[in-house]
Amino acid sequence: MTLPPSEEYYTELERRLRALDGLVERLVQDICPWYREYLDVGEYGLAVEIVAERLSADMPTELVRPLARGLLAEAERMSLEEAVVVQLQQLVDALRARDEIM
Numbered sequence: 001m002t003l004p005p006s007e008e009y010y011t012e013l014e015r016r017l018r019a020l021d022g023l024v025e026r027l028v029q030d031i032c033p034w035y036r037e038y039l040d041v042g043e044y045g046l047a048v049e050i051v052a053e054r055l056s057a058d059m060p061t062e063l064v065r066p067l068a069r070g071l072l073a074e075a076e077r078m079s080l081e082e083a084v085v086v087q088l089q090q091l092v093d094a095l096r097a098r099d100e101i102m
Contacts, residue, residue, distance in 0.1 A: 013044055017074060023067040028054045048075050052084050057094040068092050 017039055025032045031050055038047035048071050055064055055071075072088035 010042070010044075013074065013077070014039060014042075016070070017044060017047060020067055020070045023063055023070075024051055027059055027063050027067060044074070045078055045080050048078070048080060049084050052088050055088075055091055057091060057098065061095060061098070064091070065095050068095065 021032070021036065024035050028035075028051060031054060034050055035047050038044070038050070051067070052071055052075070055068055057064070068088055068091045072085065072092055075085045075088055
């Protein structure tokens with residue numbers, strides 16, 4: 001039997017996601033209020049998902065790279081749907097490949 005995550009788990013998760021807020025605001029400003037709202041009510045998976053679906057390799061690399069990496073780490077920790085994790089992993093991989101070309 002697996003115990004539910006502790007209060008500390010959620011406190012740290014929220015802290016890490018809130019630390020990404022500035023990047024969310026700069027890259028997808030229109031959904032930033034939703035991102036914050038989801039964090040406020042403890043819907044951390046939804047917060048990650050709504051941002052993940054809007055990110056692309058065409059965005060400024062210096063902003064999208066740390067955001068994609070941060071969201072990927074949290075998506076994996078939370079065991080979000082495979083589609084979300086794969087989408088973020090593909091974005092991180094595409095950014096890495098682009099860096100290698102340059």
